[in-house]
Amino acid sequence: MDMVSISSAPRSVEDIFKDYSSRRSALVRALTADVEEFYGLCDPDKENLCLYGHPSGAWEVTLPAEEVPPELPEPALGINFARDGMNRKDWLSLVAVHSDSWLLSVAFFFGARLNGNERKRLFSLINDLSTVFEVLADRKQGKDRSGVDSGSKSRHSTKRSSDGHTKNSSRAVNEGYGEDDEEHSETLCGSCGGNYNSNEFWIGAIYARGGTTGSV
Template sequence: MENFVAVVKLWTWEVSLPAEIPPELPEPTPGINYVRDDMQQKDWLSFVAAHSDAWLYAVSYYFAARFGFDQLKRKHLFNKINDIPSILESITGTATEQAKEKKSTTNHSNSKSKSNSKVWGGGGGISVKYSRAVRQMEEVEVAKRVDEEAAEENDNTLCEACGKNYGAGEFWICCDVCEKWFHGKCVKITLAKAEHIKQYSCPSCRKRKRTRYT
């Protein structure tokens, strides 16, 4: 009981695989165990819920294929899935809103129609509705990875003139011929000058070019 209370207080969970599991069963998506970090609780839960839905749909597809569902059975399965709210819809509260809208629409249709005929089926498709917060967090993650890769690349890049690393706020310029990087101050090029240069050649490349023509 103490362990349970500790887990509740920390507000954490982890999707762990059982000791035995069919190797062909789809594995949970990495987003299910996404670390919260500085995310708002609601945004984090929405992000995890969306990935959980994706995994559950993948498992449904797997069993449908495993048991040889034909088109009609698959359609029936998908309609059944769509009859209940997704995890994301339950977390964000859209499931309650949709239920109210559906009830209102049904009552309106019944008041207009006196027919007792029943229709089975209908168009079915699986829809995972990502909230605006989830999309924003995905964009943040992509931007973060790009920044990390750029920072790592900058740390490994040395100025061909002085041999030093990139420093924050420094202006660098790349030679369009040899594709090597230089501190602007090392090759006496400022940002203002660079804006008027269509193709920059470093001192070494300019020297080699003059040598070829002499």
């Protein structure tokens, strides 16, 4: 755990934001890329453990500082105790929320001597970055969305194949009807010798020739 003396603490808005960004990056890495290592270090059988993010970009799971009061605000104590009693994702999210709270407390601890406008500027810079919790949530949603997209693509491919089969079947049926129509169009009228038209009443040809019929 790094010990920061008051004399060497970052003073300007830019320096405080740089310190915040480095600590944040360390915590994000602990909960994402290095999550298996982090999870293993949080043994519930050990004493109160804390997750620290250092200005160097390194993270550390260790005991809290012994100094009272401490040089810096302390992160949440005993994050290891709840590890096995919670859903893994929920536990990581809880650690992320506490980590965000700690990052802000450290940043504004360093910014205690800033004036109002400088504090607003510092908060604006910090607020432009995603929180540790947001990074973790986006990562989870991305994995969930990837699974959903794969399923959707599979269903879409099946639907396209089914539609193609349906269209081909419809085309075959329509062509069959076309052949039947051609056969009907070549039928000759037995009375007048003309082509039979299915839209005309057959007896009309007889009357057209002046003929009569005894029965219909």
